[in-house]
Amino acid sequence: MLIDFFFTLRDAKVPVSIKEFLTLLEALQKQVIAPSLDEFYYLARLTLVKDEAHFDKFDRAFGAFFKGIETVFDAKADIPLDWLIKRLGRELTPEQKAELQKLGYDKLMSRLQELLKEQKERHEGGNKWIGTGGTSPFGNGGTNPQGIRIGKEEKMRGGNRSAVKVWDQRTYRDYDGERELGIRNIKVALRRLRRFARQGAPDELALDETIRSTANNAGWLDIKMQPERRNRIKVLMLLDVGGTMDDHIERAEELFSAAKAEFKHMEFYYFHNCVYDHLWKNNRRRHAERFPTWDVLRTYPPDTRLIFVGDATMSPYEILAPGGSVEYANDEAGAEWLARFCHAFPKFAWLNPEPEHLWQYRQSITVIRQIMGNRMFPVTIDGLERAMRLLSK
Secondary structure (H helix, E strand, C coil), rough: CHHHHHHHHCCCCCCCCHHHHHHHHHHHHHCCCCCCCHHHHHHHHHHHHHHHHHHHHHHHHHHHHHCCCCCCCCCCCCCHHHHHHHHHHCCCHHHHHHHHCCCHHHHHHHHHHHHHHHCCCCCCCCCCCCEEECCEEEEEECCCCCCCECCCCCHHHHCCCEEEEEEECCCCEEEEEEECCCCCHHHHHHHHCCCCCEECCCCCEEEHHHHHHHHHHHCCCCCECCCCEEEEEEEEEEEHHHHHHHEEEEEEHHHHHHHHCCCCCEEEEEECCCCCCEEEEHHHHHCCCEEEHHHHHHHCCCCCCEEEEECCCCCCCCCCCCCCCCCCCCCCCCHHHHHHHHCCCEEEEEEEEECCCHHHHHHHHHHHHHCCCCCCECCCHHHHHHHHHHCCC
C-alpha cells in the first residue's frame, strides 16, 4: 500500500526519493507515532517533503490516495450552534434587510472604537455589539449592507461579502507554478504575446546560411552559426492572493503556470486586493520579506508588459481611501499606486478570473476598470487573446 502511495507522490511531481521513503518505513517500524491517519500525515510530510513549496502538491496527493479511509461525517454529531446562528442571521426578510442602515466608512470606524471600549463579553445574533450572525455592522457572518468583518473562521465563511474593512490575521499560500494545465489553450493564447529576436552568442547552427555558403564555396563545407531565437518580451505579473481570490485558486494557478512556461523573462509579485506601498514574493514570509513598491516601479524598463491578475472584488474604500487596506493603515490610496504602475508601464492589462457577467454587480470592479482605462479582460480564451493582442502592439 505504501509503495503505491510513494508512486502517487511521484506522479504528483513531489520530488521524493527512495532514501526518504525508507526513512518513513523505518519510523513506522519503530512506532514513533500512534496508529492515527493524522499523525501519519505529519510524519510522512516530515520525512518525504524537504521543501515547503511542495506542501500543497503533497496535500493533494495525500488526500486523493487516502480518501475515505477515515469517516469524515458522524451521523450522531450535534449541529454546531455557530452554524445555526449564522443560518438564522441570513433568514431576514427583504423588508428587514432594507431597514439596515449604511453608516459610511468614517462613522463605522468611530462607532467601532466606541464599542471596543464598552463591550466586555461575546455576543451572537444581535444588532448592536460586535458579534456573529446578527445585523450589527461589526463582527462576522451577519447581514448588513456595510460593515467591518472581524475574524474569519472557516465555519463562518461564505457571508455576504459586504464588509468595507476586514480585521483579520491572514495566511496566504504561493501559487503553484508547476501545476499541469487542465486547459492547454491558455498557453496558446499567451503565445500571442511573443516578439522573437536573435541575441547573444552564436551557438546555433544556421542551416540555410550553411547550405548557401557551402554551395558558393564549390562544395567545401562552410559552417555558419547564429544566436538562438528567443522571445524578447519582458513581463511583470502582479497577482492578487487570499480573500475572495480563494474562489479562483485553480484558474489562477493555471494562468501562472502557463505564464512561467511561455515567458522566459518574467518577474512576479503578490499583493492582496489592491497594490499599496509594498509587494512580496513568498506568502509564508510576506511580513518579513517585502519589496517596496517604489523599488519595483524603478527596477524594470518602461517596455515591460505589466499584467495584473485579480478579481478586483473588495470594498471601494480599499481602492480610494488612505487607510483602506484590510491589514494596515496605508498612507496613500491604492488608486494612486495603480495609476503609478499604469504610467510607468504603458503596456498593461488586468486579467480578472471573476465571471464577466458579474462585473456589473461589483462596485470595486467598476472603479478599477476606470483607473485601468477599461483594460480589464476575463480569464477566458477569448479574453486572454484580446489582452495579449493589446499588449503586443
